[in-house]
Amino acid sequence: MSGPGNEALRIGDVAKLAGTTPRTIRYYEELGLLPQAPERPSGGHRLYSPEEVERLREVMRLKELLGVSLQELKDLLAAEEARAAVRAELQREDVHPERRRELLLQAQGHIDRQLELVEHRAAELAKLREELLSTRGRVRERLRELDALAPA
């Protein structure tokens, strides 16, 4: 059985797959951005699953798009971390509805927090985009005027 989904990746592979370096991965782990993968079977080498690669990419993506510090990002991801735990707990059927509700509300709060950040930035960017488009429109119009008078 060598089906896909259970390959054990080494840190160098992960780095290449995510487009970064081993150093950065260790650094993120040190900061708590990535789980400290306490599984170091026999040797001290870190091993990763493809899911971990996705997680890393997501971290890099958020860093890029939200433009926050790694510390702030850590807080934002604590949210995601919590959501993972929540999902795990919610999987089981035997959770008190009261507890379920609490967990879901908590998850919602985390998501809303991220959404707020994202929407704020998105709005600002949209505004900037509109301004640029408008300016470009004016330039184009002037070019057309010019063409009308003295065509190439």
Next chain:
Amino acid sequence: MSGPGNEALRIGDVAKLAGTTPRTIRYYEELGLLPQAPERPSGGHRLYSPEEVERLREVMRLKELLGVSLQELKDLLAAEEARAAVRAELQREDVHPERRRELLLQAQGHIDRQLELVEHRAAELAKLREELLSTRGRVRERLRELDALAPA
């Protein structure tokens, strides 16, 4: 005659108006992000017009929204710089239409470059926003299910 529009601002005033520090302003000037205001009447103090404040705010805004290094930002603003010069030159009527055309095309190129950057980021952010909204939707649904079974 003390009408608005010709107040001479000092670097500290500018800093407060733009929400930053004198140090940053000097640093930006040193990097070439702000024009080196060669006008230092008698004393060596920098003087600014309200327009310069706007310029500074714009720089800060772009830095924040585009998340680029100050060097890259400088290149992007060389564009804007050029546009300012272009606008000045275009104001005059006695410019060869050929030259006008050239200037306008150049300006258009600069704008398009900025637009490309902005639209790329905006698209990425929009994608992220959609994902978050979708996730939130699922959470909400689960909450509604819960409410239906065991209302508060």
Next chain:
DNA sequence: CCTCATCCTTACGTTCACGTCAACTTCACA
């Protein structure tokens, strides 16, 4: 089993984007 690429930790180095301090000059105002 040997070897060599890859990994480990530790630690110091580097770049960016400023902060801060020193020594001095200039401006605003009583």
Next chain:
DNA sequence: TGTGAAGTTGACGTGAACGTAAGGATGAGG
């Protein structure tokens, strides 16, 4: 005309986010 706040140019300091080098352990292929 003094005097305190604000400005000037160096210069060095700093936090974030890694890069890089040292010295040694580990793992995969021949």
